[in-house]
Amino acid sequence: MTPIQxxxxxxxxxxxxxxxxxxxxAGMPGWWPPNPRLRVLRVEPGIVGSEVEITPFGGKPFRxxxxxxxxxxxxxxxxxxxxxxxRGEWRLExxxxxxxxxxxxxxxxxxxxxxxxxxxxxxxxxxxxPMQEVLRRLRAALS
Numbered sequence: 197m198t199p200i201q202x203x204x205x206x207x208x209x210x211x212x213x214x215x216x217x218x219x220x221x222a223g224m225p226g227w228w229p230p231n232p233r234l235r236v237l238r239v240e241p242g243i244v245g246s247e248v249e250i251t252p253f254g255g256k257p258f259r260x261x262x263x264x265x266x267x268x269x270x271x272x273x274x275x276x277x278x279x280x281x282x283r284g285e286w287r288l289e290x291x292x293x294x295x296x297x298x299x300x301x302x303x304x305x306x307x308x309x310x311x312x313x314x315x316x317x318x319x320x321x322x323x324x325x326p327m328q329e330v331l332r333r334l335r336a337a338l339s
Contacts, residue, residue, distance in 0.1 A: 207294050207295050207296075207297060207334075207335055207338050208293070208294045208338075209294060209295055209338040210293075210294065210295060211268045211269070211288045211290065211295045212268055213295075213338065214268075214288050214295045214297060214338060215267060215268035215288060217334070217337060217338060218271055218286055218288075218334075219243050219265070219267070219271065221236060221239045221243055221246040221248065221262070222236055222239045224236060224248065226337070227333050227334060227336070227337035228330065228333060229326070229329045229330060229332075229333050231252070231253045231326060231329070232250050232251055232252040232253065232255075232326050233250070233251040234248055234249070234250055235248065235249045235250075235251075236248050237249055237259065240262075242265070243262050243265060243271070244262050244263065244264060244265060245261065245262065246261070246262045247259055247260065247261045247262070248260050252326065253326075257277075258275055258276070258277050258280055259275070259276050259277045260273045260274070260275055260276075260284060261273060261274050261276065263283075268288060269287065269288050269289070270285060270286065270287055270288070271285065271286040272284070272285045273285065275303055280303040280304065281303060281304055282301070282302050282303030282304055283301075283302050283303070284299065284300065284301045284302075284303075285299070285300050286298075286299055287299075287300065297331065297334065299327060299330075299331070301327075
């Protein structure tokens with residue numbers, strides 16, 4: 197599958213400020229939108245191994261686990277359980293005096309029914325709309 201990207205044009209906040217917000221797994225529910233619902237399952241020192249459960253509106257929950265970090269530029273996750281499996285990554289890049297924030301998702305539909313539906317309804321648009329709200333709420337939290 198071609199990776200799906202959601203990009204925030206830029207934030208005036210420096211990368212260190214954006215990093216602090218994204219790496220605060222326990223604080224994510226404070227800025228995350230109500231849909232898709234996010235529940236923190238585990239927070240680990242250094243964030244590797246931290247895990248959240250995400251439940252899209254009308255969908256089944258799936259888990260996202262932090263598998264590696266490169267402070268202050270990248271947080272990589274693995275999606276497990278539920279109807280998707282694969283990886284996701286937050287990337288922070290300098291943009292003038294601020295930071296460009298990009299989220300990339302590379303997943304496969306899991307289960308025969310979801311795989312069949314994914315052939316008819318592309319996962320990209322289904323992911324992009326709620327992810328734009330996540331980025332909007334992230335931008336608001338950085339303001």
